[in-house]
Amino acid sequence: MSAVKIFVPRDATALALGAERTARAIADAARQRGVEVELVRNGSRGMFWLEPLVEVATPGGRIAYGPVRPADVASLFDANFLHGGAHALRIGAVAEQPWFRGQQRLCFARVGVTDPLSVDDYVAHGGYRGLRNALAMSGADIVEAVTAAGLRGRGGAAFPTGIKWKTVLDANPEKSLQPSALGPQPSKYIVCNADEGDSGTFSDRMLMEGDPLCLIEGMTIAGVAVGATQGYIYLRSEYPHAQRALNAAIANACAAGWLGTNVGGSGKHFDVEVRLGAGAYICGEETSLLDSLEGKRGQVRFKPPLPAIRGLFGKPTAINNVISFASVPIILDRGAPFYRDYGVGRSRGTLPIQLAGNLRHTGLIEKAFGVTLRELLYDYGGGSLSGRPIRAVQVGGPLGAYLPESQFDTVVDYEAFAAVGAMLGHGGIVAFDDSVDMLEQARYAMEFCAVESCGKCTPCRVGSTRGVEVIDRIKANIERGKNLALLDDLCNTMRHGSLCALGGLTPDPVVSALKYFAEDFEPRTGTA
Amino acid sequence: MKPAEINVTVDGARRKSADLPAPVRQAVEQAIVANRGRPGALMPILHAVQEALGHVPPDALALIAQGLNLTRAEAHGVATFYPHFRSAPPGRTVVRICRAEACQALGARALEAHAKQTLGIDFHETTGDGAITLEPVYCLGNCGCGPSLLVGHDELHARVTPAAFDELIKTARAAT
Numbered sequence: 001m002s003a004v005k006i007f008v009p010r011d012a013t014a015l016a017l018g019a020e021r022t023a024r025a026i027a028d029a030a031r032q033r034g035v036e037v038e039l040v041r042n043g044s045r046g047m048f049w050l051e052p053l054v055e056v057a058t059p060g061g062r063i064a065y066g067p068v069r070p071a072d073v074a075s076l077f078d079a080n081f082l083h084g085g086a087h088a089l090r091i092g093a094v095a096e097q098p099w100f101r102g103q104q105r106l107c108f109a110r111v112g113v114t115d116p117l118s119v120d121d122y123v124a125h126g127g128y129r130g131l132r133n134a135l136a137m138s139g140a141d142i143v144e145a146v147t148a149a150g151l152r153g154r155g156g157a158a159f160p161t162g163i164k165w166k167t168v169l170d171a172n173p174e175k176s177l178q179p180s181a182l183g184p185q186p187s188k189y190i191v192c193n194a195d196e197g198d199s200g201t202f203s204d205r206m207l208m209e210g211d212p213l214c215l216i217e218g219m220t221i222a223g224v225a226v227g228a229t230q231g232y233i234y235l236r237s238e239y240p241h242a243q244r245a246l247n248a249a250i251a252n253a254c255a256a257g258w259l260g261t262n263v264g265g266s267g268k269h270f271d272v273e274v275r276l277g278a279g280a281y282i283c284g285e286e287t288s289l290l291d292s293l294e295g296k297r298g299q300v301r302f303k304p305p306l307p308a309i310r311g312l313f314g315k316p317t318a319i320n321n322v323i324s325f326a327s328v329p330i331i332l333d334r335g336a337p338f339y340r341d342y343g344v345g346r347s348r349g350t351l352p353i354q355l356a357g358n359l360r361h362t363g364l365i366e367k368a369f370g371v372t373l374r375e376l377l378y379d380y381g382g383g384s385l386s387g388r389p390i391r392a393v394q395v396g397g398p399l400g401a402y403l404p405e406s407q408f409d410t411v412v413d414y415e416a417f418a419a420v421g422a423m424l425g426h427g428g429i430v431a432f433d434d435s436v437d438m439l440e441q442a443r444y445a446m447e448f449c450a451v452e453s454c455g456k457c458t459p460c461r462v463g464s465t466r467g468v469e470v471i472d473r474i475k476a477n478i479e480r481g482k483n484l485a486l487l488d489d490l491c492n493t494m495r496h497g498s499l500c501a502l503g504g505l506t507p508d509p510v511v512s513a514l515k516y517f518a519e520d521f522e523p524r525t526g527t528a
Numbered sequence: 529m530k531p532a533e534i535n536v537t538v539d540g541a542r543r544k545s546a547d548l549p550a551p552v553r554q555a556v557e558q559a560i561v562a563n564r565g566r567p568g569a570l571m572p573i574l575h576a577v578q579e580a581l582g583h584v585p586p587d588a589l590a591l592i593a594q595g596l597n598l599t600r601a602e603a604h605g606v607a608t609f610y611p612h613f614r615s616a617p618p619g620r621t622v623v624r625i626c627r628a629e630a631c632q633a634l635g636a637r638a639l640e641a642h643a644k645q646t647l648g649i650d651f652h653e654t655t656g657d658g659a660i661t662l663e664p665v666y667c668l669g670n671c672g673c674g675p676s677l678l679v680g681h682d683e684l685h686a687r688v689t690p691a692a693f694d695e696l697i698k699t700a701r702a703a704t
Binding site: 015016051182197199200202205276280281293294298299356359363385394430431433441444452454 | 565569570572574575605611613628629633634637665666667668669671674678682684685686
């Protein structure tokens with residue numbers, strides 16, 4: 001009898017919930033019982049309340065059990081889970097779960113399904129079909145396909161990816177050529193922004209851990225399209241598990257001939273290297289990231305020139321988010337219309353949405369644009385974990401607005417969020433129950449900006465610290481009216497005077513907290 | 529290539545680089561040799577030195593600057609910009625508590641207060657017995673299962689209650 005395949009995630013959240021101990025317990029029990037099993041360390045399916053979610057490949061398909069703790073393993077073997085036997089933890093087929101059925105997994109199609117590091121597994125599940133097609137196309141045609149698909153930057157800014165690539169394709173690197181002591185250097189670069197610092201977001205991490213080859217393929221297609229031979233993944237140092245997965249996947253892709261000097265036998269050259277950040281949130285801003293990659297302080301650059309014209313080491317650079325790159329292979333595989341047909345309005349395709357904070361069912365859902373916040377919070381999220389009413393939701397990370405219940409019918413769509421003064425950002429949704437103190441959340445927004453400001457421009461560097469002080473005075477009921485007016489004025493200055501989105505958007509959580517939750521800024525009984 | 533002899537200032541006293549502690553010299557030399565050919569080598573070198581020594585000592589910065597043909601001010605400016613790089617050795621175990629919003633929604637503020645109170649230290653400080661250094665971190669990407677905490681380099685913990693925190697500290701203290 002051949003070994004039974006058992007899938008135990010190596011996703012960081014699954015590990016934080018004990019997946020490593022579960023995997024070890026399964027391996028030990030199998031050895032003791034003389035059963036041959038093959039442990040596959042897959043990504044997470046995105047249903048965190050079921051992690052560690054163990055799947056067994058039975059003749060009738062994959063059967064899931066979860067959450068599986070080491071203490072459950074003996075009883076699972078007793079229940080013959082290797083053949084899908086009945087057990088209290090038996091979930092059945094993942095694809096038939098209500099959480100899963102309504103999803104459209106394009107970017108995350110393989111995450112949790114395949115062995116993340118296996119090139120064979122990747123190819124068997126549709127991997128590298130997009131790159132194969134791209135290798136037979138001209139750069140301009142690849143860029144046109146990405147443009148026609150309507151893909152917009154998934155990092156948060158939602159800039160059309162194809163237009164950015166076209167600028168890099170058309171850029172003449174000779175103009176920006178600088179001599180280098182290191183010998184001849186690439187004339188254009190591909191840079192992946194994997195500095196996923198927004199609280200409430202983890203889709204980049206899950207993709208890099210669960211299907212790193214998809215990101216690598218997307219970057220390779222970008223390189224082929226614009227004529228770049230070197231790619232960098234700028235990864236935050238808080239993601240050690242993603243770092244390991246990426247480095248292993250890059251080595252495997254090189255060994256299989258999908259990276260290096262002869263990509264897929266085409267004679268084209270493309271290499272990818274992972275570079276680590278060092279705990280600075282601002283390096284998620286693309287120009288800070290480029291300076292950091294160059295070995296400098298991660299300070300924001302003035303724009304123009306755009307990175308597409310003068311980016312890394314002064315060369316034309318296509319810099320995109322992880323999910324943007326990872327969305328490209330399927331566009332080149334299935335064609336632009338296939339991707340464009342998902343979504344609403346000008347938000348085309350799908351968005352990996354991350355449910356976080358105080359929700360019963362947290363995790364990752366990939367859906368076409370158009371779902372409402374309410375569906376996400378209640379149908380998928382199952383309401384609050386604490387059982388108390390959901391009072392506020394922050395979408396789009398620490399620079400995103402706080403929305404009250406009255407805004408929960410907002411549709412996931414870049415323009416719909418902008419219309420209510422919010423932003424979709426990277427698709428992270430953080431729910432708070434009614435125990436939240438919105439004055440404290442507003443104060444934290446300013447404090448975070450003060451901690452993370454790169455210091456280059458005054459509104460952000462100084463304004464954020466003054467903001468904390470002003471909110472403290474409002475809390476202490478010192479000259480309330482004057483300080484509220486001052487806070488408003490300060491937010492206005494930061495919004496319009498800051499060099500980048502950190503200082504420019506920090507007012508959003510502050511102003512939305514004041515607008516929708518004004519009662520939390522009222523004088524408090526018992527305070528001076 | 530071995531860096532040439534240079535003067536460095538350590539604790540206010542001027543010394544030759546050859547007088548620097550051997551582990552520091554070795555760590556820097558190895559990091560420079562391994563990374564010198566890479567564009568933008570400074571960050572990988574700082575990471576390599578911190579990995580080898582647990583921190584980036586100020587005298588290492590002088591050597592790194594020399595090896596990369598940078599001014600010491602440039603190397604200092606970069607090393608101090610990034611919160612990840614520390615200039616002094618940490619305690620035996622570094623514990624990073626996530627302060628970001630998704631963890632706040634699940635009680636991170638209370639966990640932070642509990643940690644500071646029971647350890648008797650603030651963020652960026654080390655307990656008197658040298659066992660624990662407490663650091664803030666702004667998101668570990670475990671936002672669905674907070675409050676989150678990282679022990680050491682990669683030991684991530686989810687849904688950390690104050691009681692679970694005490695257990696983790698007990699384990700860390702016993703292990704070191």
